[in-house]
Amino acid sequence: MDSTFSAADLSAIWLTCKLATVVTIILLLIGTPIAWWLARTRSWWKGPVGAVVAIPIVLPPTVLGFYLLVAMGPHGPLGQLTQTLGIGLLPFTFAGLVIASVLYSLPFVVQPLQNVFEGIPERALETAATLRASAPDTFFSVVLPLAKPGFLTASVLGFAHTVGEFGVVLMIGGNIPEQTRVASVQIYDHVEAMEYTQAHWLSAGMLVFSFVVLLVLYTFNPTGKRR
Amino acid sequence: MTAIHARFKLDYSNFALDVDIELPSRGVTALFGPSGSGKTTLLRCIAGLERAEGGLLRVNGEVWQEGTKFLPVHRRPLGYVFQEASLFPHLSVLRNLEYGWQRIPPAERKVQLDQVVSLLGLSHTIARKDPASLSGGERQRVAIGRALLSSPRLLLMDEPLSALDAASKQEILPYLEQLHGELEIPVFYVSHALDEVARLADHLVLLEKGRVIASGTLSETLSRLDLPTAHLNDAGAVIEATVSVHDDKYHLTRLDFNGGNLWVSKVERAVGSVVRARVLARDVSIAITAPHGSSITNILAARIAEIQDEGPDRVNLRLAVGGEHMLLSRITRRSRDQLGLAVGMDVFAQVKSVALIA
Numbered sequence: 001m002d003s004t005f006s007a008a009d010l011s012a013i014w015l016t017c018k019l020a021t022v023v024t025i026i027l028l029l030i031g032t033p034i035a036w037w038l039a040r041t042r043s044w045w046k047g048p049v050g051a052v053v054a055i056p057i058v059l060p061p062t063v064l065g066f067y068l069l070v071a072m073g074p075h076g077p078l079g080q081l082t083q084t085l086g087i088g089l090l091p092f093t094f095a096g097l098v099i100a101s102v103l104y105s106l107p108f109v110v111q112p113l114q115n116v117f118e119g120i121p122e123r124a125l126e127t128a129a130t131l132r133a134s135a136p137d138t139f140f141s142v143v144l145p146l147a148k149p150g151f152l153t154a155s156v157l158g159f160a161h162t163v164g165e166f167g168v169v170l171m172i173g174g175n176i177p178e179q180t181r182v183a184s185v186q187i188y189d190h191v192e193a194m195e196y197t198q199a200h201w202l203s204a205g206m207l208v209f210s211f212v213v214l215l216v217l218y219t220f221n222p223t224g225k226r227r
Numbered sequence: 228m229t230a231i232h233a234r235f236k237l238d239y240s241n242f243a244l245d246v247d248i249e250l251p252s253r254g255v256t257a258l259f260g261p262s263g264s265g266k267t268t269l270l271r272c273i274a275g276l277e278r279a280e281g282g283l284l285r286v287n288g289e290v291w292q293e294g295t296k297f298l299p300v301h302r303r304p305l306g307y308v309f310q311e312a313s314l315f316p317h318l319s320v321l322r323n324l325e326y327g328w329q330r331i332p333p334a335e336r337k338v339q340l341d342q343v344v345s346l347l348g349l350s351h352t353i354a355r356k357d358p359a360s361l362s363g364g365e366r367q368r369v370a371i372g373r374a375l376l377s378s379p380r381l382l383l384m385d386e387p388l389s390a391l392d393a394a395s396k397q398e399i400l401p402y403l404e405q406l407h408g409e410l411e412i413p414v415f416y417v418s419h420a421l422d423e424v425a426r427l428a429d430h431l432v433l434l435e436k437g438r439v440i441a442s443g444t445l446s447e448t449l450s451r452l453d454l455p456t457a458h459l460n461d462a463g464a465v466i467e468a469t470v471s472v473h474d475d476k477y478h479l480t481r482l483d484f485n486g487g488n489l490w491v492s493k494v495e496r497a498v499g500s501v502v503r504a505r506v507l508a509r510d511v512s513i514a515i516t517a518p519h520g521s522s523i524t525n526i527l528a529a530r531i532a533e534i535q536d537e538g539p540d541r542v543n544l545r546l547a548v549g550g551e552h553m554l555l556s557r558i559t560r561r562s563r564d565q566l567g568l569a570v571g572m573d574v575f576a577q578v579k580s581v582a583l584i585a
Binding site for chain 1: 251274299300301302305307309311313315316317318326327330331372374377383
């Protein structure tokens, strides 16, 4: 392995996995209520909120990264807040990268969840209520099991999308070893340094990873089995 | 007896509900009316699935809704059976049955699993993992069992048979009748099928355009000529009678009631048991003298209590038979005039056919 991946490569891969895991967990935690709200609300706000969540799909990552950099910078509102709280500044830290990645990958988690939630008939929730299940009880005993395929899709897409990001990382995280230098940035470094062999190994690794992820998604996702 | 008081007012753009009724808290109460009459909405208001602001609902002295108080659905001790079975697809049949049962305190579990399994004939379905593998009738029976297992103090059924084919309906009806007999749970039963209502209900509430137009005992309400039920093709009276004699030679059974008796095809019921007979208005003809040489077995002495026109060519008669029972008869207007029928006349009602419905 030493010959194929350098210590720096391995560190980048490890950091990538760590980032994607943390981001996926946070995304599931905040994406679930957002998706539930979007799926069930009849509020006028559904459109605007849905659009805001979806923006990262169409927005160039550099634009998102730029705004986040400004917002989290010493003069930005987020930066001022974090400074007042004694956390310091977030750009070029792992935490900053996490926040940026969460925003960037949000639609990839919210949309599959929203789709699966919308597919759960109101009748199932009403039935549970008439059988003494409170709203949280219904969520865990009926919604969650029925939404399992959506959660699988959302987790895989959220994870994979975070692994694959580059523009936002570069804007917000820069290129600090063991802090913000993730695999995609490491590949860029290798290419800049004309280390094509190293770039090949990492790139091939990413390619295989992406393929396996999608294979898992298409093979094991039992969406078609449920109505 | 009238221990459930419901008052709801809803104003949707295309539909309004305005109801204030007292209902008995025992037996089966049918909410009957054409589609769009508000019967399902009323049931949903009672369940708390629909929120009618400012409504009132008291069940056996307990307030479920009044003023700003609104007991959420999951805190109301009720069972609800929807039109389609709505079993949870991710749970096995057994887990479906246990869903509500698990969610009530053990001390309140008055209905037990084996009781429901035998009552609804569920023994062969219970081992099934996937509820989708059950037939429509079986699914609905599981749904009814699931509702019963939450030990409801009020069972609400929203056209539980309407999504089923005729065969499944016939398969479930006996279970519903048994339910009626064996469990002391008041049932509100929404239906637009008069035969189901005649078979199951004790009390009848008629709804039209979101309003209650009549509420009373089944036999009393069905024999009223001023209600829409009298105009239905299968309008008819229901008589509760006692099995008195079996005639093995001719394979017949005699049913006695105060004021007369009816012979029907032999039924496998013990002498002394109470059954329900339905006599359709179109199956009752009138004679002014005691008929001789007729093949009709059932001829009852009756007095005309009311005559109402039914369309251009027919009239409906309400006939008092004995002290308390009523029959309906639908004859042509010409027959009425030829026989000179008038209110108060003593006549003979010839009953062509009797359906034993419970």
